[in-house]
Every structure is written in structure tokens, then in C-alpha cells.
Amino acid sequence: MSARPDAPSWSEGTEAALRRRLDDLAKPPGALGRIEDLAVQLALIQGRPDPRADRVVLLIFAGDHGLTAEGVSSYPASVTAAMVRTLLAGRATASAFARSVGVEVRIVDAGVDADLPTHPDLRVGKVRRGTRNAAREPAMTVQEVQTALSLGAREASAAIEDGAEILVLGEMGIGNTASAALLMHRLTPAPLQDCVGLGAGHTPEGLARKHTALERAAARSAATEPLAVLQQFGGFEIAAMAGALIAAAARRTPVVVDGFIVTAAALAAVRLQPSARTGCIFAHRSQEAGHGRMLTALDAQPLLDLGLRLGEGTGGLLAVPLLRAAVALLNEVATLEDVVSGRV
Amino acid sequence: MSARPDAPSWSEGTEAALRRRLDDLAKPPGALGRIEDLAVQLALIQGRPDPRADRVVLLIFAGDHGLTAEGVSSYPASVTAAMVRTLLAGRATASAFARSVGVEVRIVDAGVDADLPTHPDLRVGKVRRGTRNAAREPAMTVQEVQTALSLGAREASAAIEDGAEILVLGEMGIGNTASAALLMHRLTPAPLQDCVGLGAGHTPEGLARKHTALERAAARSAATEPLAVLQQFGGFEIAAMAGALIAAAARRTPVVVDGFIVTAAALAAVRLQPSARTGCIFAHRSQEAGHGRMLTALDAQPLLDLGLRLGEGTGGLLAVPLLRAAVALLNEVATLEDVVSGRV
Numbered sequence: 001m002s003a004r005p006d007a008p009s010w011s012e013g014t015e016a017a018l019r020r021r022l023d024d025l026a027k028p029p030g031a032l033g034r035i036e037d038l039a040v041q042l043a044l045i046q047g048r049p050d051p052r053a054d055r056v057v058l059l060i061f062a063g064d065h066g067l068t069a070e071g072v073s074s075y076p077a078s079v080t081a082a083m084v085r086t087l088l089a090g091r092a093t094a095s096a097f098a099r100s101v102g103v104e105v106r107i108v109d110a111g112v113d114a115d116l117p118t119h120p121d122l123r124v125g126k127v128r129r130g131t132r133n134a135a136r137e138p139a140m141t142v143q144e145v146q147t148a149l150s151l152g153a154r155e156a157s158a159a160i161e162d163g164a165e166i167l168v169l170g171e172m173g174i175g176n177t178a179s180a181a182l183l184m185h186r187l188t189p190a191p192l193q194d195c196v197g198l199g200a201g202h203t204p205e206g207l208a209r210k211h212t213a214l215e216r217a218a219a220r221s222a223a224t225e226p227l228a229v230l231q232q233f234g235g236f237e238i239a240a241m242a243g244a245l246i247a248a249a250a251r252r253t254p255v256v257v258d259g260f261i262v263t264a265a266a267l268a269a270v271r272l273q274p275s276a277r278t279g280c281i282f283a284h285r286s287q288e289a290g291h292g293r294m295l296t297a298l299d300a301q302p303l304l305d306l307g308l309r310l311g312e313g314t315g316g317l318l319a320v321p322l323l324r325a326a327v328a329l330l331n332e333v334a335t336l337e338d339v340v341s342g343r344v
Numbered sequence: 345m346s347a348r349p350d351a352p353s354w355s356e357g358t359e360a361a362l363r364r365r366l367d368d369l370a371k372p373p374g375a376l377g378r379i380e381d382l383a384v385q386l387a388l389i390q391g392r393p394d395p396r397a398d399r400v401v402l403l404i405f406a407g408d409h410g411l412t413a414e415g416v417s418s419y420p421a422s423v424t425a426a427m428v429r430t431l432l433a434g435r436a437t438a439s440a441f442a443r444s445v446g447v448e449v450r451i452v453d454a455g456v457d458a459d460l461p462t463h464p465d466l467r468v469g470k471v472r473r474g475t476r477n478a479a480r481e482p483a484m485t486v487q488e489v490q491t492a493l494s495l496g497a498r499e500a501s502a503a504i505e506d507g508a509e510i511l512v513l514g515e516m517g518i519g520n521t522a523s524a525a526l527l528m529h530r531l532t533p534a535p536l537q538d539c540v541g542l543g544a545g546h547t548p549e550g551l552a553r554k555h556t557a558l559e560r561a562a563a564r565s566a567a568t569e570p571l572a573v574l575q576q577f578g579g580f581e582i583a584a585m586a587g588a589l590i591a592a593a594a595r596r597t598p599v600v601v602d603g604f605i606v607t608a609a610a611l612a613a614v615r616l617q618p619s620a621r622t623g624c625i626f627a628h629r630s631q632e633a634g635h636g637r638m639l640t641a642l643d644a645q646p647l648l649d650l651g652l653r654l655g656e657g658t659g660g661l662l663a664v665p666l667l668r669a670a671v672a673l674l675n676e677v678a679t680l681e682d683v684v685s686g687r688v
Contacts, residue, residue: 324444328443339430
């Protein structure tokens, strides 16, 4: 089962054994709360009793959205490319957070509507220069959905081949909370109005414009099947993240899920391939209005609640030290028996 | 005002300027939520526009409690010394977490009831071999309270002299949730029963024993003045942490406050010296029953809520990466103007 040639042999059904190991450590049973749950989850995903979290790679998928023509964002679409350049220069928030937690950043152009410079950290997978305007027509062709899914799978696999033990997913795409809201609406029972939030910020008029555009988009297609929903309403970066999640789960590599948009990608991935759920570690509860309900739909309890609403994988990065602490607990702490017998 | 000779000149009343700087960065205003608040708080405490969080020291104060004779803990008192040895061996949970987040650990013997080995990481400040049994007599003499407060102040100052930019406080002391419950009861309006929790774990009978012992202790003295409360009910490690908090605040060094017991020390510190409150960063909401109410008494909103109830500073350590991210945000991220003008 394990994709890692160096993984020790591992039999399934070992959660109880992991819990016993944690209970035997030099601490009251359960005293590390969710860190203990995380240790168990990482061991089960990676399929090894000594999980690893040293080498972590943040994959930021970037793409533009035809929906921006409807004024769904308060920022111009050109900001997507400008922020990709900022990420490449190491001057974005995700760049600073990644340095501070020791995580490698790779940026994947899944569909930015601009010519981007060649750069060692930029991986080119441009499906198209931006999606079509989903308020008027399908955002992608059937072929484009498949291309985006494959791109994500390829990039996740490449990072794992290069040694990543954990992946973090992040995104950059002006207008992509609008796309994510449509995905949420069609992949959960939530009415559209409960899926639409402020995104990067809006005036009341801007928010009304966003609602109108998304109602128009939703009225255009009744799709509820996950591939069709991605094709009608998705973004290239969102479809690529869904592909990355499915590929990482198949390779037993945990994926840290950031905020509203990455969670929408996780929702699409899980609807496409239910086993993708097991690989997901939900980092934080975003300020974006619909996030709580989307997390509930995925039966997800995120680790952090810090009022974040940026994206770029910033919330995912902040969860990485918790994963490393969980791994350190399981791999490095003495047993209570060793302590009381003086063997430490 | 600043204790740091290398600190740039700094005028007070600059919170608004810091908020403007954060708003000008390449992200929607406020999009980093509590991380932005933390950046402002660190800059204001340190008295510099470019706060620092590279060099962080965890001070773990250890002490024994005469109250353990009443059966207030489910663990024997000898576990305090055994866990100090485990910390010195680098095999405790705090040791593993500290390595994983890059924090130096110093252990201070404030009053362990055992002869401890000489060790480069062990600082000796033993006030006495354990407090007296607070259910029967005052836990300390007036002189011992002062000695413990001074010990904490001296150790905090030494760590800062040695280069610490941030301190984390942790503790080890079997029976110290009982002592902390008495402090909480006398320093807040909470009835005693609301201050008593499971500590490291208890059977129903054990918990009943803890309640009985603490009622007996509370009936013995009506003290509410903070020095007298520490003398009657405190632990040497708790009084030392209160001293450390006051000294660190005077030296403009942020202190990360761990769980129930460190929060009780913070409460005592703030009652002794209200300006100590400004230096406190509350790391997490513990599982211990009274912690929420004690945090409310301090008007504190902790950063994390992970179901922790260990102590040793483990929750404080998990908050350190958030502080470093806040500093990285303020010091490293480009402005939106630089991004849109192509100057990045």
C-alpha cells in the first residue's frame, strides 16, 4: 500500500496501538488533546508508526476568473499576476510565513491571464489565460477540467518525488471566492446566499453585485455532479488543487487544507474520490462566511481559528508547526515507565 | 524606556501607525486577523517598529507542593523530580516541542523536594524542598514568597541578558493545579468549586478529595491581597513565574503564558503590578475547568484552543510560530503599492 519505499512494514487497524503508545508516554493520557489526534492521523495517512513532517512543500496554484468581468471582486484581475510576481520575489505574506516555518514554496500557473516571467519557483501549467465568465457560459470545457485536474496531480506527485513528506495547498486568483461559493452551493445542500461572503473585502454595493452575478451563474446550469460543477463554475487553480488532493491521498501524503477556496477544492476532490478525505488536515476556520458550513459538510474540525481570510496557503502554513509537534511527540518523548524507573 | 540598547528610537501612541503599515501591505486590510493584532502587540511591548522573535527561551519553573499530602493529585509527588530529570534528558513533551519550534529550554528548580543532578540546563534556586501543606498551614513564609519572586525576576532578566527576545513560561509541579485553583479563587470573584478541575486526571473519589482539601485550605485563611494569597496558597514555581512576568514586562520582553497554572501566576503578577499585563501573550485555552474564567478575569483571548492540559509550557511553545509569523508579516511583506507599481 505504501508509496514510500523506505516505510517500515505496517498493518492496518493500528489506531488503537498508536493511542496506547501515546497513553504510555510521560504525560497524562490525552493531555495533548488535538496534537495527539494529529499524531495518530499523520501516522495512519503516511502508513508508518514514525510519521515525518520535516520536508513540507507549499503548492500555490494561481488562476484567473472570467467572473471578474461581473465585478465579483473588489480587486482588478491584474492583481493575480502581480501577486504571483510578489510570491516569486519572496515578498508576499505566504513567502514570509513559509520562511518563518521552514516550508518550501512552489507556485503553479494553472491559468493566469498574463505572461509570467521564467523563474525557478514557477511551474508552468497554464490551462488557458483565465476561465470563461461563468455568469454567461461554462467556465471551462470538459477537456480543460481534465487538464487542470491532471496538472494538480502531476505537481503533487512531483513534490512528493522530490521528497515532500507533507503538502500544503494554497491559491491566488482574484475572483476565486465567487467560484468557490458556486462549487459549495452545488456540492452541499447550502442555498447560494449562505455560500457568498466578502472575499477580499467589498462595499455593500460590491457584495450585491457578487450575489447577482452568482445567481445568474447558478441559474445558467443545474449541474451537481462534481466534474460538471467544476466545469461550469470552477477555476483552473481550484480544479488543479482537487487533482493534487486526490493524487496526494493515493500516495499517502498528508495535505494541509487552507481556507475557503482550498476547502472548496477539497470538497470537489472528495465528491470525485471519497478516499481523498483521509489525507486532508484542515488548518483553520476562515473568516469567509460560508467556510464553517463547508467544513461541516466535510466533517472537518480545523486546528486554528485566527480570523484569517487571505488565502495563499497562509493559514495552512501556520498549522505546519502543529504537525511537526505531533510528530515530535510520537517519535521523541519518553514513556512514563522509563521516567519512573529512572531509565531516562 | 527601552531596555534594549539596540532598539531604534520609539515614540508611544504608535498603534495607529502600525495598523496603517499593516493595512498598506500586499493583502486586504485585516486579512491576517489575530496575526495582525499580534504583530502590533509585539511591536508595542518591545518598543520597536521591527519586533523580533528569533531568540525565544522557555523557562520551566519546578516546585513541589505540601498539598499533595492531602491526595490532591493522582500522581505521587516524586513525579516532579522525575519529570525534571526527563526534561534535562531532553525526553519530555516540552523538550520535543521546543526542539521542533527552535526554542531554548532552561529549567529552574524553585523548590523541588529532591536532590537534583548538576546539569547545564538546570538553574538552582530551590527556595525550600516543597511548600508546606496549605490545607494545614501557610504554604510559605513571607520571606519565602519574596525569595521566589526574586528568583523568577532574576531568571527572566538573565535570559533577556543572554539575548532572549521572547520568553515562554512553563511549570512542573505535582499538585500545582490545586495551588493555582486557590489563587484563582482568592484573586477573582469565582467560588472555589468553579476553580477546581481534574488537573492531570482524577477518579471521582480523587476529585472529591481535592475539593475537600481545597475547602479546608480556603477556610484556614481569608487572604485576598496578592502577596498574602501567594504566601498562603502559592507554589514556589508559581510565585517565581509571577516575578518573571513582572521583570520581563519592565524589560519590554513579551512573555508567552501557557495554561491554567501559568495563567494563575499571571493573575498574581497583574494584581501585584498591573503593568505586567501588557507583556502577556496568552497562548491557549486549556482543558482545565477554571481556565476560561481566569482568562476572562484577565481580559485575555488566547491564540489556540487545542484541548491541551499538560503544562511544561507545551501550549506556550505551540504559539511561538504564530509570533514569528506576525513578526515576519510586519518586517518582510511588500506593500500593495510596490506590488501594483511593479517595484517588487
